[in-house]
Amino acid sequence: MPRHEREQQIIDVAVRVFAKRGYHAASVDEIAELAGISKPMVYLYLDSKEGLFLACLRREAERLVAAFQVAARDAGPAPELRLHAGLSAFFAFVAEHRDSWVVLHRQASELSEVIAGAVAEARRAVMAEVASLIGDGIRDGLADGIRSAQLGDEDADFVAHALVGAADSLTDWMESHPDQSPEGITLRLMNMVWVGMRDVLAGEVWLP
Amino acid sequence: MPRHEREQQIIDVAVRVFAKRGYHAASVDEIAELAGISKPMVYLYLDSKEGLFLACLRREAERLVAAFQVAARDAGPAPELRLHAGLSAFFAFVAEHRDSWVVLHRQASELSEVIAGAVAEARRAVMAEVASLIGDGIRDGLADGIRSAQLGDEDADFVAHALVGAADSLTDWMESHPDQSPEGITLRLMNMVWVGMRDVLAGEVWLP
Amino acid sequence: MPRHEREQQIIDVAVRVFAKRGYHAASVDEIAELAGISKPMVYLYLDSKEGLFLACLRREAERLVAAFQVAARDAGPAPELRLHAGLSAFFAFVAEHRDSWVVLHRQASELSEVIAGAVAEARRAVMAEVASLIGDGIRDGLADGIRSAQLGDEDADFVAHALVGAADSLTDWMESHPDQSPEGITLRLMNMVWVGMRDVLAGEVWLP
Amino acid sequence: MPRHEREQQIIDVAVRVFAKRGYHAASVDEIAELAGISKPMVYLYLDSKEGLFLACLRREAERLVAAFQVAARDAGPAPELRLHAGLSAFFAFVAEHRDSWVVLHRQASELSEVIAGAVAEARRAVMAEVASLIGDGIRDGLADGIRSAQLGDEDADFVAHALVGAADSLTDWMESHPDQSPEGITLRLMNMVWVGMRDVLAGEVWLP
DNA sequence: TATGAATGAGGCTTCATTCAT
DNA sequence: TATGAATGAAGCCTCATTCAT
Numbered sequence: 001m002p003r004h005e006r007e008q009q010i011i012d013v014a015v016r017v018f019a020k021r022g023y024h025a026a027s028v029d030e031i032a033e034l035a036g037i038s039k040p041m042v043y044l045y046l047d048s049k050e051g052l053f054l055a056c057l058r059r060e061a062e063r064l065v066a067a068f069q070v071a072a073r074d075a076g077p078a079p080e081l082r083l084h085a086g087l088s089a090f091f092a093f094v095a096e097h098r099d100s101w102v103v104l105h106r107q108a109s110e111l112s113e114v115i116a117g118a119v120a121e122a123r124r125a126v127m128a129e130v131a132s133l134i135g136d137g138i139r140d141g142l143a144d145g146i147r148s149a150q151l152g153d154e155d156a157d158f159v160a161h162a163l164v165g166a167a168d169s170l171t172d173w174m175e176s177h178p179d180q181s182p183e184g185i186t187l188r189l190m191n192m193v194w195v196g197m198r199d200v201l202a203g204e205v206w207l208p
Numbered sequence: 209m210p211r212h213e214r215e216q217q218i219i220d221v222a223v224r225v226f227a228k229r230g231y232h233a234a235s236v237d238e239i240a241e242l243a244g245i246s247k248p249m250v251y252l253y254l255d256s257k258e259g260l261f262l263a264c265l266r267r268e269a270e271r272l273v274a275a276f277q278v279a280a281r282d283a284g285p286a287p288e289l290r291l292h293a294g295l296s297a298f299f300a301f302v303a304e305h306r307d308s309w310v311v312l313h314r315q316a317s318e319l320s321e322v323i324a325g326a327v328a329e330a331r332r333a334v335m336a337e338v339a340s341l342i343g344d345g346i347r348d349g350l351a352d353g354i355r356s357a358q359l360g361d362e363d364a365d366f367v368a369h370a371l372v373g374a375a376d377s378l379t380d381w382m383e384s385h386p387d388q389s390p391e392g393i394t395l396r397l398m399n400m401v402w403v404g405m406r407d408v409l410a411g412e413v414w415l416p
Numbered sequence: 417m418p419r420h421e422r423e424q425q426i427i428d429v430a431v432r433v434f435a436k437r438g439y440h441a442a443s444v445d446e447i448a449e450l451a452g453i454s455k456p457m458v459y460l461y462l463d464s465k466e467g468l469f470l471a472c473l474r475r476e477a478e479r480l481v482a483a484f485q486v487a488a489r490d491a492g493p494a495p496e497l498r499l500h501a502g503l504s505a506f507f508a509f510v511a512e513h514r515d516s517w518v519v520l521h522r523q524a525s526e527l528s529e530v531i532a533g534a535v536a537e538a539r540r541a542v543m544a545e546v547a548s549l550i551g552d553g554i555r556d557g558l559a560d561g562i563r564s565a566q567l568g569d570e571d572a573d574f575v576a577h578a579l580v581g582a583a584d585s586l587t588d589w590m591e592s593h594p595d596q597s598p599e600g601i602t603l604r605l606m607n608m609v610w611v612g613m614r615d616v617l618a619g620e621v622w623l624p
Numbered sequence: 625m626p627r628h629e630r631e632q633q634i635i636d637v638a639v640r641v642f643a644k645r646g647y648h649a650a651s652v653d654e655i656a657e658l659a660g661i662s663k664p665m666v667y668l669y670l671d672s673k674e675g676l677f678l679a680c681l682r683r684e685a686e687r688l689v690a691a692f693q694v695a696a697r698d699a700g701p702a703p704e705l706r707l708h709a710g711l712s713a714f715f716a717f718v719a720e721h722r723d724s725w726v727v728l729h730r731q732a733s734e735l736s737e738v739i740a741g742a743v744a745e746a747r748r749a750v751m752a753e754v755a756s757l758i759g760d761g762i763r764d765g766l767a768d769g770i771r772s773a774q775l776g777d778e779d780a781d782f783v784a785h786a787l788v789g790a791a792d793s794l795t796d797w798m799e800s801h802p803d804q805s806p807e808g809i810t811l812r813l814m815n816m817v818w819v820g821m822r823d824v825l826a827g828e829v830w831l832p
Numbered sequence: 833t834a835t836g837a838a839t840g841a842g843g844c845t846t847c848a849t850t851c852a853t
Numbered sequence: 854t855a856t857g858a859a860t861g862a863a864g865c866c867t868c869a870t871t872c873a874t
Contacts, residue, residue, distance in 0.1 A: 024232030024233055025232060027846085027847065027848085028849085029847080040850080043849070043850080044855085048849080080416075158396060159400065161374075161377045161378050165373040166371070166373045166377075168373050169372055169376065170366070172369065173366060190416075192408070194414050195407050195412055196399070196401060196402070196403040196404020199407055200399050200400070204403055206288075206395075206403050208292050208395075211837085236865065236866085246838065247839085247866085248839060248867075248868085257865070257866090422833095438648065440646070440649055445869090455869090456872090459871080460834085464869080496830075496832075497832055500832050527646070574812060577790075577793045577794050577796065578791075578794055578813060579790070581790040582786035583789070584793065586786055589781070589782060604779075605786060607824050609816065609820060611828055611829075612818070612819040615823055626857095653843075653844090662859065664845090664846080664847085664859075664860060667845065668858085672844080673844065836873095837871100838870105839871085841867105841869095842866105843868100844864105844866090844867105845864085845865085845866105847860105847863085850860085851859080853856085853858105
């Protein structure tokens with residue numbers, strides 16, 4: 001079997017096992033067995049348990065970000081539509097590739113520095129993508145003649161963090177509401193965030 | 209040293225170590241050493257690694273929920289003020305006890321059933337607290353004569369998930385913006401969420 | 417509570433626990449707790465786990481040998497009646513004090529040298545008692561004018577070993593036949609052994 | 625080294641160590657070291673300390689019973705000759721494999737349920753073999769026209785217990801009389817038991 | 833006499849990793 | 854390319870034993 005194919009096959013299995021057991025509780029033994037090969041092969045192809053996990057992480061992160069980007073790009077120039085499409089793609093991806101998402105997100109602590117770095121990097125990539133769309137939206141709002149509420153790049157970043165965190169947390173909610181479609185969830189979230197942001201941009205301010 | 213005091217001291221250390229390393233990577237050895245006692249003491253007082261983690265979980269969840277509740281209660285009857293106060297207390301708590309929050313929130317997979325149950329329970333307690341305030345807010349909106357947008361309990365739960373996820377993610381943002389006070393963050397988040405929700409309640413709907 | 421009484425009370429509990437769990441699996445903790453005192457007291461009175469076990473061993477061995485001897489003595493001068501009475505007392509003792517017997521007999525391996533020595537000593541005491549009765553019986557046979565089959569002291573010892581081993585093993589049989597009285601068992605065993613020995617003494621020899 | 629050979633080698637060592645120290649006092653460390661391999665190998669091949677002990681138990685029980693059966697079978701049809709041959713094989717086996725016998729017989733208490741079950745099973749196999757020969761002997765006696773003394777299967781079982789117990793105990797005696805051959809011991813024991821049984825079958829009864 | 837608090841030592845088990853083939 | 858055999862290191866847990874009071 002050619003090298004690349006074997007590698008992908010191992011990673012396929014590893015994503016499943018890491019998602020199910022977590023990094024530490026997963027054992028290379030189990031992964032090798034499920035992949036139908038011997039342990040030394042795993043080490044030959046992926047170097048170490050850490051290397052194997054990194055490979056999983058990178059492949060899945062790439063897939064997720066790509067899904068987001070493609071959807072956003074195909075949605076046209078309007079930032080709100082692009083954000084909507086990206087979020088929608090995100091929820092659809094998580095719904096369809098639960099294991100990928102678990103590996104990407106639910107392994108925050110307990111990882112070596114190099115792994116934690118890769119996780120952070122993946123998160124940062126997502127965040128940048130989102131923040132950029134938010135920033136475009138803010139600027140568009142300004143362009144539309146709405147009185148500025150002094151929202152700038154830092155605010156875009158703030159909102160991006162809030163939005164990504166919200167989306168992340170909503171994947172849990174999604175799990176306990178299997179009747180809700182990713183599309184519906186996206187719509188609700190957009191309503192929560194975008195309507196408010198529009199009004200805040202328009203100068204409406206909430207104060208205690 | 210009297211029994212209860214020792215126990216608390218052990219839990220103090222354990223929260224730090226579990227937060228830093230994660231459940232599996234944390235070793236009872238390290239916890240005992242940092243606590244300045246021998247390993248058998250840990251087992252005498254907390255029974256097992258699992259028991260120790262559960263004790264951490266329960267104590268920190270109780271503290272966090274209590275902080276939220278006290279602040280909300282003291283803020284008077286208006287749900288938006290109570291939510292604001294609760295969120296503010298949450299950010300202050302997390303800012304001061306980052307480790308507690310990590311232990312409560314970042315331990316999704318790889319845990320035994322009994323621990324996973326306790327984590328879920330702690331998370332549910334936090335979520336219920338928030339959802340209850342949101343629900344009050346929604347009902348107040350209705351009471352004020354605003355036309356219903358058919359928002360119900362499920363929506364409160366949805367918003368609570370989004371809000372808690374956003375808050376959680378914002379604790380990362382907070383870390384990279386040390387000049388921002390918890391109070392300021394709270395205000396921004398309230399503006400993001402509450403203004404939007406008010407308008408959605410009023411019938412404003414965003415559609416792609 | 418006076419010292420001696422406490423000691424006996426501890427030994428009472430210890431015999432139960434040692435019988436139930438075996439020497440290694442028994443824990444001083446459990447013994448102390450069941451005795452209703454603190455662990456240091458056990459060490460104050462009996463020095464160590466080994467000391468505690470030795471105390472159990474000695475007390476129970478003494479009781480068992482005493483039961484045998486008293487019964488044999490009271491049965492008059494005829495060796496066969498004395499042996500019968502002694503065996504009967506043995507089976508009655510084991511039936512009534514199962515734990516004592518387990519402690520005395522079922523701890524052969526896994527014990528330190530000093531304990532193994534004490535066990536061996538106890539067994540030797542029993543064996544000597546029996547061998548002496550057998551020897552008397554043999555000599556009586558001779559005295560009665562029966563033609564010697566060249567049976568001597570070594571044979572008495574041989575028969576004593578066989579007899580004690582048989583009796584020991586029959587305590588298992590007894591357990592699975594609760595309807596059989598110790599007296600009945602004794603009678604059967606006497607018939608097995610004594611009748612054969614009489615005939616062997618009389619010159620009857622079995623050869624393959 | 626091929627897998628099966630290693631396994632047997634480990635069991636060889638383990639039988640020695642378990643016999644010397646008893647189940648609890650034996651340490652897997654010592655067994656691995658004496659076998660000249662690392663501890664993980666022991667676990668790879670035998671699963672656990674318990675699994676290791678069970679393997680010892682089963683192999684030795686099988687060997688002992690086989691030795692007894694083969695000898696008995698080859699001794700022809702007469703039950704007394706078969707019993708004699710079987711006992712002779714037993715003493716020879718124990719003389720040569722003292723450790724095997726200790727493992728089989730001296731591990732009464734303190735064992736987990738599954739082990740205790742296996743010990744009981746092994747013991748039952750030995751006992752059944754002996755009881756079967758005794759039973760044959762009793763029936764043959766009846767066939768020969770000897771007046772029945774109402775001896776039945778239960779009696780065969782009783783005698784088997786006594787005989788096995790006697791034999792067991794005589795292995796101790798054997799150790800302190802190295803000049804006595806297993807064959808000689810067997811002969812003496814047969815004389816003790818068989819002559820008596822014959823007469824008991826013939827109606828001779830001993831009464832106090 | 834009595835105990836609550838504490839520990840050194842050691843046992844079972846598992847795992848990531850490598851060597852020889 | 855592929856693997857069966859093997860291990861160093863480390864983790865969880867328990868226990869006999871002692872000190873300070």
